[in-house]
Amino acid sequence: MSIHIYNTLSRSKQPLNPIEPGKVKMYVCGMTVYDYCHLGHARVLVAFDVISRYLRAKGFELTYVRNITDIDDKILRRAEENNEPFEALTSRFIQAMHEDAERLGIEAPDAEPRATAHIADIVTMTATLIDKGYAYHAENGDVYYRVSRFDGYGKLSGKNPEELLSGARIAVDEAKEDPRDFALWKAAKAGEVSWESPWGAGRPGWHIECSAMSTCCLGDNFDIHGGGPDLVFPHHENEIAQSEAATGKAYANTWMHAGAVRVDNEKMSKSLGNFFTIREILDKYHPEVVRYFLISSHYRSAINYSEDNLQIAKQNLERFYHALKGLGNIAERPYAELDLAEPYVARFDAAMADDFNAPEALAVLYEIVRDMNNAGAAGDTERQQELAALLKSLAAVLGILRTGAEEFLQTATEGAISAEEIDALIADRAQAKKDRDFARADQIRAELTDRGVVLEDSREGTTWRRA
Structure with a gap:
């Protein structure tokens, strides 16, 4: 079954036809590391992690660059503001990003280029654009891209270049030929961080960084470019203009x-007080719950973060x-070994091949669970085990069910009663029952219930889980 992907450029689903058969090259815009990653970053990280897992599961040799x-x-x-070297700041938040990604079960990309390691490539691409007439060195020392020179400008976002011109403004300190033009190289002021270039000391503009890094890692033409919804314009539009012109x-x-x-049906914003970092959310919810929540909606659709929706994800x-x-x-079992x-398997694969439809794939997993429970109730342990193995095999493509069942059901969130306290109270309850102090035993059960712990008694003893 061929994989079909919604292409923002064509505004339609198209079959995946890799440039090189059997191999896929994918570049995804990553983080700007000046703060902790937030929920929007988590959405992008998880979405492309699922995409990369499925492509690899289908046997593609994937080169994933973020x-x-x-x-x-x-x-x-x-x-x-912090009075610290920028390298110290970025190093700290890169480490934090990696920690957050690992907790969410996100596999590391094959390459993770940093802009500061590609300054020479950025300078080379900028010089090429100047030589071809697509860029110019302005009087203020900056180098700008000449938007009017690129005929295809606006083809990704659907924006009309002439309409952009009517609404654009030029700042007082800029020396652009056209208000739509954007910076490829920014001249450094005294004391600023800078690198040497043919146009004097300066630093790269944001858009040219990705053009240089992607082409250096994957070549001039590659299969997939991804990112968040806010990057279509101007970032990705500008990347196309720079790269194709160069x-x-x-x-x-x-x-x-x-x-x-x-967040609660409002745009996430610090000014609205509804801005959450990944680690703030992971303090309250198990990482798999957050991941499940993020994949329970199609990766292209808007998703609404709320306490109710997180609770639903947890219950599911x-x-x-x-x-x-x-x-x-x-x-x-590895996906390639499944029938x-x-x-x-056929329905799961059809869902994922249709633009990586994780919610439809999850619906298949629910049906497997239903049949597992029916097999267990009927005493058919062989069928139950067989379905459990299939469940785990398919769930691995989505990056869920990575934790032991007992461990997951006993995982505490911030402020919850600890496992050690629970075990101690269960031991006290067992002793109370042994002493025939049933009132005390009931009191302990009620206390644990009030604190979000469910006890399950059987002939083998008492087990527990969090409500």
Whole structure:
């Protein structure tokens, strides 16, 4: 079954036809590292992690590049506010980003280029654009891209260049020929961080960084370029203009964009007080719950973050783990070894091949859980184990069910009663029952219930999980 992907450039679903058969080259715009990653970053990270997992599961040799912007105006302003070298600031937040990504179960990209390591490539591309007449060195020392020179400007975003011209303004300190022009190289003021170039000391503009890094890592033309919804214009539009003017070739064949994140149906914004970092959310919810929440909507659709929706995600994920509880270590199989003629596998694969439709794929997993529970109730442990292995194998493509069932069901969130306290109270309850002090035993059960702990008694003893 061929994979079809919605291409922002064509505004339609198109079959994935890699430039080189069997191999896929994908570049995704990563973080600008001046602060902790927020929920919008998590959406992009998880979306393209699922995409990369599925492409690899289908046997493609994927080269996944996700860059780091470690020099720009925001970084320099924050470093100045903190009175620290910008390298110290970016190093700290790169480490934090990696920690957040690891907790969310995101696999590392094959390459993670940093803008500061590609200054020479940026300078070379900028010089090429000047030589071809697509850029110019202005009187203020900056180098600007000449938007009017590129005939295809606006083809990704659908924006009309003439309409952009009517609404554009030129700042007092700029020396642009056209208000739509954008900076490729920014001349440094006294004392600013800078690198040498043919146009004097300065630093790169944001857009040219990705053009240089992507082409250096993947070549002039590659298969997929992705990012967040806010990057379509101007960032990705400008990348196309720079790259195609410099190389004379089509830049990326397919453009993919994750949907926006809203908080309680409002745009996420620090000014509205509804801005959440990944680590703030992970203090309250298990990482798999957050990941499940993010994949429960199609990657292109807007997603609404709310306490209610996180609770729903938690409950749905618990259904999977309850079905796996008590079955021991389930040996999952590589996706390539699964039988595509098996109805569950066929439907899961069809969902993922249709623009990576994770919600439809999750619906298949729910049906497997239903049949697992029916098999368990009927005493058919062989079928139950067989379905459990299939569940785990398919879930691995989505990056969920990575935790042991008992461990997941007992994981505490911030402020919750600890496992040690729970075990101690269960031991006290067992002793009370042994002493025939049933009132005390009931009191302990009620206390644990009030503190969000469910006890499950059986002939083998008492187990527990968090409500």
